[in-house]
Amino acid sequence: MRHSAAVWDYRAATEITKDWNGIDQVVLRNPQGASVKVSLQGGQITSWRNEHGEELLFTSSKAIFKPPKSMRGGISICFPQFGNCGSLEHHGFARNRNWTIDENPPPLHPNDSHGKSIVDLLLKPSEEDLKFWPHSFELRLRVVLAADGDLALIARVRNVNGKPFSFSFGYHTYLPVSDISEVRIEGLETLDFLDNLCQRERFTEQGDAITFESEMDRVYLSSPNVIAVLDHERKRTYVVRKEGLPDVVVWNPWEKKSKAMTDFGDEEYKHMLCVDGAAIERPxxxxxxxEWTGRLKLSVVPSSFCSEHLDLQRTEKRGHWMSI
Incomplete structure (x- = not known):
């Protein structure tokens, strides 16, 4: 395949294959046996497995794997908008377009490549895109599977236009949970949020953690760079680290909306949660x-992890991934 040699030259644990629809995908593996699958359709992360083969992202059993629409699950790239407004597609068009492997990726320091598997993808606007959003750009996405199994995503948007433009962005991330009623998010307490279920009215979070008893669709503003999603029953915690992404979207459709979605199971809301690093309130x-850069890193740690350790963890890990 045309891009295959270039990928293997720089990233020996990277392979290009085809998925069940015959769509090109990149498979990353680390020495311990963890893996990540990235589809060139939408630049979407379709799978992230640990060294035991356990899937760490949620995908609906009714997800529709058919271009040009993104599937319901994994991690999709929302650009140049998050949400639904104007003439653009819901959550923007980036997640519905064909990406290519970047022939000229940002440089990688030799010390940053040890034990990692990396691929760089590139999206440029088509003539059709320019009719609806008349701004020339280059959107680069670096996907990194670390030696310890962590997943990092680094998006870079460059303006190659002759005039300024603005955009919003989000990593639409579906996490699997054992029971949504037993999950809590720490790190967003006391923050203001926009409630999409109340015409984006602004409220202040009053709880000592985010818990779930009904549908939720909120944009938490000016959030810290580290938050934790605690799954008590599964005895594990997702740690979400981000940079350049001031907002966090928290979404669960609950029962009524689940039944209204054709690509989502009626009861699946009990076993998933979207927690998205994003830049929404201020484009x-x-x-x-x-050029703008937005970074996201996902880690899975034992459930003893809690928000009291967030600052310590951030200090310990900062140099580990911010330079990728």
Whole structure:
């Protein structure tokens, strides 16, 4: 395949295959046996497994795996908008387009590549995209599977236009949970949020953690760079680290909306949760030639992890991934 040699030259644990629909996908593996699958359709992360082969992302059993629409699950790239407004597609068009492997990726320091598997993808606007969103850009996505099994995503948007433009962005991340009623999110307490179920009215979080008893669709504003999703029954915690992404979207459709979605099981809301690093409230503004970077890193740790350790963990890990 045309891109295959270039990928293997730089990232020996990377393989290009085809999925069940015949769509090109990149498979990353680390020495311990963890893996990540990235579809060139939408630049979507379709799978992230630990060294035991356990899937760490949620995908609906009724997900529709048919281009050009993204599937319900994994991690999809929402650009140039998050949500639904104007003439653009819901959550933007990036997740519904064909990406290519980047022939000229950002440089990688030799010390950063040890034990990691990496692929760089690239999206440029089509002529059709420019009719609806008349801004020339380059969107680069670096996907990194670390030696310890952590998953990092680094998106870079460059303005190659002759005029400024603005956009919103989000990593739409579906996490599997044992029981949504037993899950709590720590790190968002006391923050203001926009409630999409109340015409985006602004409220202040009053709880000491986020818990779930009904449908939730919120944008938490000016959030810390580290939050934790605790799954008590499964005795594990997802740690979400981010940079350049001030907002966090928390979404669960609950029973009524689940039954209304054709690509989502009626009872699946009990076993999933979306926690998205995003830039929504204040759109990103880029002048010609400028570039924006948004980083997300996902880790899975034992459930003893809690928000009291967030700052310590952030200090310990910061140098480990921010330079990728």
């Amino acid at each position: 990103v503004n880029l002048k010609p030639g400028e």
